Amino acid sequence: MTALQQNDRWRWLTAGAVTVCLLAFALLTGLLAWQGMRAFWPQPVDLYQLRQPDGTTQVLLGETVETTRLSANGQDADGSVTRYLLKTGNRDVAAPDFRVILSRDALTVTQPPEVMVVQRRSGGNALGWFVELRQDNETLTAQNIAALLQQRLEKVHTLLRQASAIRHTDMARVNNQLRALETQAEAQRSANAFTPQTQSEYQANRAALQRRFSELSTRLAALQQESVRDALILRDVQGRERSIPLAQIVDAWHPNAMSFSQKWHHFLHQVWHFVSDSPAAGPSEKGAFPAIFGTVxxxxxxxxxxxxxxxxxxxxxxxxxxxxxxxxxxxxxxxxxxxxxxxxxxxxxxxxxxxxxxxxxxxxxxxxxxxxxxxxxxxxxxxxxxxxxxxxxxxxxxxxxxxxxxxxxxxxxxxxxxxxxxxxxxxxxxxxxxxxxxxxxxxxxxxxxxxxxxxxxxxxxxxxxxxxxxxxxxxxxxxxxxxxLGFQIYDLAFQSPNIEADRPLVYATALLLVLIILSLNLVAMGLRHRLRERYRIMTQ
CATH class of the missing domain: 1.10.3720.10 (MetI-like)
Structure with a gap:
């Protein structure tokens, strides 16, 4: 065997190993994308009428997230049945989120176009039928109530962003100035340099900062009060009407009545919300920007x-x-x-x-x-x-x-x-x-x-x-x-009180982490390639 043939074998072996690694990475990325991105696609909402053992009928509303064909066994002698995993939503009043339904118990399955999905900042999604929009307990009317709802939501989101800016920027800056003023005064007292003139300047500056803080507090309270005036009335599958403040709503849509282009627009909006927003009080709230920022x-x-x-x-x-x-x-x-x-x-x-x-x-x-x-x-x-x-x-x-x-x-x-x-x-x-x-x-x-x-x-x-x-x-x-992002994956996968609902977010967060690492490495690899080409002539 010649040396050239041996080199060809090693070359093919190396190429095969690289191909396997690239294929494994592509499959991993594809799996994470498929399992994670489907959480942002507007899934249809099904209305199930179920037969109960006592002869009554139960009604359930939710998203069918998994369908499994079960083979016949001793208990199901008539043949195979289909098991549906239904995500019902309305976690705060109708826990648990997920229900298992067998096809033999389902009398009818429909997809009402009027069903609304309300994405809340905490507590998961709420499912039901839109009743009305209220402001200060007074019903709002309009020819296009859906456009009015989106307009009101955008206004409330703007108010919340302004309140957040006041709380985390303006008031934080005033607090920092107050701490710096107190530190300076304490240092002057320790050095016996706190003269009457210095004390007068200190009191004047402190009073001005406290007055500014009081003004910001008043403005913040006004924004918060303005943001909670509007509420959406939603009727659930049991016929109960619930009031949901617009300040707790991220988005609302009718999945069964959306066209394909509307679904794509909604999908991109949800992905952007996940990447750019912050999680709220609940662990299930979508939003990974602080984790992305902290990781980078x-x-x-x-x-x-x-x-x-x-x-x-x-x-x-x-x-x-x-x-x-x-x-x-x-x-x-x-x-x-x-x-x-x-x-x-x-x-x-x-x-x-x-x-x-x-x-x-x-x-x-x-x-x-x-x-x-x-x-x-x-x-x-x-x-x-x-x-x-x-x-x-x-x-x-x-x-x-x-x-x-x-x-x-x-x-x-x-x-x-x-x-x-x-x-x-x-x-x-x-x-x-x-x-x-x-x-x-x-x-x-x-x-x-x-x-x-x-x-x-x-x-x-x-x-x-x-x-x-x-x-x-x-x-x-x-x-x-x-x-x-790594700790957020661990927390969602092992510490979440509702692991089944947060499973798609685990895949989406893992995909984000992989893409961030890949982006940082590609930047360094591009710079390395340019430098290598620049100094290659010197090493020859």
């Missing part, structure tokens, strides 16, 4: 922290340390660190970064706020540092391999032209090793973005009142806790 911000902050440390360590090992027992010991330690379970890094981050470093910072710089911790509690900074430590061995190994592939003739040529070793390293070696550094960054991002176990100890929570970034100085708040 943590990965970017981790990358900023791990790349300088990894590159410096790799440069020291390859360019300066030489070959002796210490470098061999360091390389063994780096390899062993790469195999340490991630939960161990979480425990280390909690003990070292949070309790030791964070507690020390609180005692030195935030003693006035103790015993309430500032940095001595899990937060974004400690999560990023923990993941930077976890991915550090990957960056070190990839960077050192890139440094080893640079010909020594380039270093010697630079030194022969009069450049120092540091100048050679900065202007020749490191630019040519950038593709290898980006390879380490790609591997680090892929691992860090999917980690969940260590983050549960050092900063990730189920729900946050505000994002780590806002309009209040210093704008990026490293001490705040944050949400993460």
């Amino acid at each position: 911000l943590m990965v970017l902050l981790m990358s900023v922290l791990v790349m300088p440390l990894g590159v410096i360590a790799a440069v020291w090992l390859h360019e300066y340390a030489g070959r002796h027992a210490l470098t061999r010991l360091v390389r063994i330690a780096v390899v062993n660190l790469a195999g340490v379970p991630s939960i161990v890094y979480g425990v280390f981050g909690l003990g070292f970064f949070v309790w030791l470093v964070g507690g020390t910072l609180d005692q030195l710089f935030f003693a006035r706020t103790l015993p309430s911790p500032t940095f001595g509690t899990p937060g974004l900074l400690w999560a990023a540092l923990t993941l930077a430590l976890l991915t550090l061995p990957v960056v070190i190994v990839a960077t050192e391999e890139g440094l080893s592939r640079i010909p020594d003739s380039l270093r010697q040529g630079s030194l022969a032209l009069g450049a120092t070793k540091a100048e050679t390293l900065w202007h020749v070696v490191l630019p040519m090793a950038l593709p290898a550094m980006l390879t380490g960054l790609i591997l680090a991002v892929a691992r860090a973005a999917g980690e969940t176990a260590p983050l549960m100890l050092v900063g990730v929570v189920k729900m946050v009142p505000e994002l780590p970034v806002d309009a209040v100085f210093p704008y990026l708040h490293l001490d705040r806790k944050f949400m993460h």
Whole structure:
């Protein structure tokens, strides 16, 4: 067998392995997309009339989410039957959400076009028939009541956004200014510099801030009162009428009467709502923006922290340390660190970064706020540092391999032209090793973005009142806790009180996490390709 034939076999084997990996990734992404995206498509609502054992008739209204053909057995001697899994909605008054129906018990199954689905901010969807729209307990009339409902919903959503902006931006800024004013006054008192003139200025500024806060509070109360004036009256399948405030409604639609184009418009709107909105009080509320923002911000902050440390360590090992027992010991330690379970890094981050470093910072710089911790509690900074430590061995190994592939003739040529070793390293070696550094960054991002176990100890929570970034100085708040897509997947899959209803959201959130990791890696791979082409001629 010739060497060319052996090379062909290895080439085909490599191509086959790559094809299998790409096919597996495509199948995984397709499965996540199919299972997750169907939650946003408007499903038809079925009206079942069921035969009861006592001869009476029961009526159920819901979405048929699963149909299973059951084979005949001893109990079903007449033949096979069909089992329907029905999602009834109206969880707050007609729990549980899901009912199992057998085809032999269903007298009739219809799809009334007048049925309305109301997506609420908490409590799941409400199903029923639209009765009327009220404002301050007075019935609103219009020729096109559906258009009026959408108009009122948009107005209420605008009021809620304005109220949220006042609460999380304007009032937060005033509170921050009040804290800064109190801190300044306390420092002046400690330094015996709190003169009558200073005290007068302090009281005037404090009164102005309190007056501004009172004005914002009054405006916020007015917006909240305005947002709860409108209500939708919905009649359920049992004939009971219920009042649902428009402030609790995200959207409302008639799925059985929608055309295909209307369904597509509704689908895109629901996907955008899921990506851009925040979850409300209930765990089933759709909205993943805080988790997306927290995941991307943590990965970017981790990358900023791990790349300088990894590159410096790799440069020291390859360019300066030489070959002796210490470098061999360091390389063994780096390899062993790469195999340490991630939960161990979480425990280390909690003990070292949070309790030791964070507690020390609180005692030195935030003693006035103790015993309430500032940095001595899990937060974004400690999560990023923990993941930077976890991915550090990957960056070190990839960077050192890139440094080893640079010909020594380039270093010697630079030194022969009069450049120092540091100048050679900065202007020749490191630019040519950038593709290898980006390879380490790609591997680090892929691992860090999917980690969940260590983050549960050092900063990730189920729900946050505000994002780590806002309009209040210093704008990026490293001490705040944050949400993460990986933890949201875990919470929806294992901690949700209604797992069956939240299962599509698990797939949708997993798809989001895969797409975010893929996007970050594609950006780094594109940059690596450009740098590799740029310095290829120099290495030939």
